[in-house]
Amino acid sequence: MGRGRAKAKQTKVARELKYYSPDTDLRALEQELHQQSGQQHGPAEDSRWDEDEDDDRWAPGDR
Helix, strand or coil, rough: CCCHHHHHHHHHHHHHHHHCCCCCCCHHHHHHHHHCCCCCCCCHHHCCCCHHHHHHHHHHCCC
8 A cells, every 4th residue: 555645745846736826027038939949940941851751761661
């Protein structure tokens, strides 16, 4: 047994995370977003991965 104490702790931590709302510095957030607006790197821009290149590698040899 002994699961009750661990589960109670997990429930307490989950509840704290769900309802905790720290003070947000909106000015700092706005400045950070403006700085990053010119430096966006998304998954669509990632040149290391191209779906079309890897399709043949996983396709069966008998076509």
